[in-house]
Amino acid sequence: MRDLAVIGDRRTCALVTTLGSIVWYCPDRFDSPSLFAALLDPQHGGSWSLNLPDATFTNRYYFEDSGVLETAIATANGELKVLDWMPIGEQTPQGICRRFSEAPTDFTVVLQPAPDYARRSPNVQFADDRSLANVVKVDGGGYLYASHPLTISKQTFQSVGLQVHFTIPQGETGWAVLLNQPLPLPTQQTVDDWLTSTLERWRLLARHGAYHGCYQDQVAASVRALRLLTFEETGGIVAAATTSLPEAIGAERNYDYRYVWLRDAGMVVSALIRAERDGLEARQFLDFVCGYDRCSSNNLPLAPVAAVDGKAVPNEVTLNLAGYCNSRPVRFGNRAKSQLQLDALGNVLLVGSLIYSHFETDEHWSIVEAVANYLAEHWREPDHGIWEEETKAQYTVGKVLAACGLMHIAEFARSDAQAQRWRSTEQDIRRFVAEQCLTSGGAYAAFAGSEAVDVSAALFPIWGYAAADAPEMVATMDVLEREYAIAHLYRRHLVEADSQQEGAFLAGTLWVAQYWVARGDLQRTRAILDAALVYANDVGLFAEEADPHTSQMLGNFPQTFVHAAFIDAVIDLNAALEKAK
Template identity: 55%
Template sequence: MTNDKFPEIRDLAIIGDRRTAALIDTKGTVVWYCPERFDRPSLLAALLDPERGGAWSVRSPDTTFASRRYLEDTGVLETTFATTNGNYWQITDWMCLGEKLPRGICRLFSPVPNEVTVTLQPAPDYAQHPPDLQYLGQAVQIDRRYYLYASHPLILEKDCIYFKILEGESGWALLVDEQLASVTIEKIETWLEITQARWQKIASYAIYHGPYEREIANSLRALRMLTFEDNGGIIAAATTSLPEVVGGERNYDYRYVWLRDAGMIVSALIRAGSNGDEERRFLDYICGFACNSDSMPLKPFTTLDGEPVHLEKTLDWVGYRGSQPVVIGNAANSQLQLDAFGNVLLAAKLIYNRFDTREHWFLIEKIADYLVEHWS
C-alpha cells in the first residue's frame, strides 16, 4: 500500500466533545473516530488502515484544500476548499458540547460550486465485522448503535452510505450515538451556537498574555480536547499505534492517563494564568485512583475509569504507513517509572504554592516516602 493514501500526521486536525475525539485530514476526511469515549473501539480508523479501517470522506471534482482554522477559541473547525475556477466553499466540523445535546460529529457544508459526494464507510469495533446498515426513519442505523442523518437522501451501497450535494446547494450531516426525533438545520445551528459558547467559557479559565499567544492558545485547546470532562483525566493521545518512527515497532496505545504528564500539564495550565479548576481536577483524578498494591502507591497510567491496564491485542491492520504492530491496550503498567511519581509531586507542589492548599496530602506524602526509599 502506497504512503500517499495516508495523511501526514502534521496535517491532521482534531475535533472533540471532551469525551472522545475525531481526526480530520486536509481533504475533509474523518480518518479516526471512536464513538462515546476516547478508548472505545473505533468506528472510523482509515488512519491506520485506509482499506479496512473506515472513513467519512468528501469528494468533489476540481477541488483542492485551501486553508482551515478553528473559530475563535473553540473546538469548531472550518476547512476551506478552492476550485480550479477560483470558487471557495467550507465544511464546518464539530462535536456538540453542552447539556442535552446529541453526542457525535456534526458537519455543515456551505453552498458548493461543484457537486459533492459525502461517503461514510463505517468499520465498527476496530473493523472486526461488517457494519449492519438499516434505514430507520430519517436516518441510517449503523450496528443498532449509531445513526447517520443528512440534509439529502441517504443511499446504501454495500458497506457504505453516501449522499450528494448538488451544485449551488448547502447541506449538513450528523453521525450521532442516539436516534433523534427530528433534525433540522435550525436545530443544528442552535447546537453550534451552544457549543461555541461552551468552548469560549472553557477557554476563559486560562487567560494568557505574552509571547506566542496564538500558539499557546492552540496548545491549551489541544489539552482540553484530550480532557475527559467527567472526571478531569487527560489522555496522552487520541489514537493508538501512531509510530515513534515510521516503519518502526514502537507503536503504542496512548489513550490512557499517564502520571508522567501530570507535572507538565499542571505547570502549563498554571503558567497560562489558569484559575485552578482544571489542574486541581486533574490532581483529584490522579489521587482518586491509588492502587491497592503495596508495591507502588500508584500505577504509571490508568484508564479513564482509573483502572489499571494490563492486556494488549494486536489488530490485523497495515498500520500507519506500514508501521506494525497495530496495538490496542497497553501492558506496560507493571513498569517502575519513578519519574511518573516525581511529576505528581511537582504537580502537587505547584498547586499547593499557587492556591495555599494541601489537598490529597496523605497520598502525596506516601508518594514522597516511596521515592525516598526507592530512588536508587
C-alpha cells in the same frame, strides 16, 4: 500527519484531514474501539469522506478558542466550506456534526464504518420507519442523520463492505450528524442550535486563559490541544488522541497513547497553572491522579498509567490493521501499566506541591503522602525509566525526579519528623546520583554506569535539582549538543532501540529551550522554539517527534506532553524578556 486537525467534546475526539475526511474516531470516549481508522489502514479502517471532484485544500481555522473547525476546499467551480465539530454544552447530544456551505458542484458525502478497529463487518440499516430515508442506524457509531436522502450500498472491493452516502447538488447547502443516541429527525435549526451551545461552552473554557506575550497564538493553540484531549468527566488528560503512529516509519515502536500518564502530570499541570487564571483544569488533573483506582500488579501506590475513567488500562492487543505507512504492529492497550517508573511517582509529588503552593490547599494529601513514603522506601530500586524501557536500570531521571518530588513536598509535611525523613531521603538520592550517575566526563548519565546522556536531564534545573550552570549540567548539555542534536532539535537516549532511527523528541527539545532560559541565552531559546514550531501544523498541533531529514511528523498525535512543554518554555521566556526590559 501534517494534514490532521482535531475536533472533540472533551470525552473523545476525531481527526479531520485537509480535504474533509474523518480518518480517526472512537465513539463514546478516547480509548473506545474505533469506528473510523483509515489513519491506520486506508483501505479497511473506515472513514467519513467527501467525494468532491478536483478538490484542493485552501485553508482552515478554529473558531475563536474553540474546537469547532472550518475547512475551505477549492474546486474548479468554486469553494466549499465544511464546518466540523462535536457538540458540547447544555442539551447537546454526543457525536459529530458536519455542516456544508453551498455546493460549488455536485458532491457526495460517504460514511464507511469499520466498528471495533475494523475487526467486524458493520451492520448498517435504515431506521424502522423506512419513510425516514434521512436516518440510518450505524453499527458501532449510533445514528446518522442528514439533510438529504441517504443510500446504503455494498462496496465489494473493500472489506469494510457497506457504506452510507448522500449527494448534495450544486447550489444547495447541507448537513449530517452522527450521534450516539436516537433523536427525532434534526432540522437545520437544531444543528445550528447545537453549534451555538458548543461555541458558548468553549467560550466559557477560554475564560480560564491568562497568557499574553510572545508566541501568544501558538500558546493558545497548545492550550486548545490540552483542552481537546481532556476527559472532562474525570479531569484526566490523555497523552495523545491516537494509537500506533510510529516513532520511526516501518519500525515496531508503535504504542497506544490514549491513556493518562503520571509521567506527564508535572509538565501538564505546570503549564495549565501558568496559562490559566484560576487553575481549575490543573486541579481537576490532580483530582484524577489521586482519585483513580490504585490498579497495579506491583503494589505501587499508583499505576503509572490509567484509562480515562480511572480504571486499569487494557492488556496490550495486536490488531490486524495495515498500520500508518505500513508501520506495524498496531496495538490497543499498554503494557507499561505495571511498570515501576520512579519519575512518574516523583511527578505526583511535583503536581501536589505546585497545587498546594499556588492555591494554599492540601487536597488529596493522603495519596500524595503515600507516594512520598513509597519513594522514600523504594528509590534504590531499578525501574523502567521515563521512556518505559523493558530493561530495568538505575535511570538517573527517576532518581532525580524522586529527589525533587520529596524536596518540594517536604514543605507541606504534617510533622517535622516527616519532613526530616523526606529531606534525608532526598540527600541520600543526591549522594547516589553524584557517586553512581555521572559519566567519566562529569555529565549526568542516562543511567548508572552509562557514558550516554539523555535529554530528560534538561529538566533537572527546571525542577530545582541543580543550577543551570552547574558543572554537571554544562557537561551534560555539551554532550547533548554534540551527539544528540541536529538543527536545534534533540533526540532522547534509548536502551533497547537506536534513537538515531527515530525522530527528534519534541518535548525534550522544548525542555532544552526552557533550560536555556535559565542560562540566560534567550536567543538560543528562540532558535529552539522556532525550530520546533516548524513541526507544528497549520492549526498549531504537534506530534510526538519530528524527522529533521524528511520533515515528517512522527509518533502519536497530537501529543499533550509536547504542548505542555511548549507552554512552559514560552512562559519562562516571556518572563525573562519582561524582566530584561
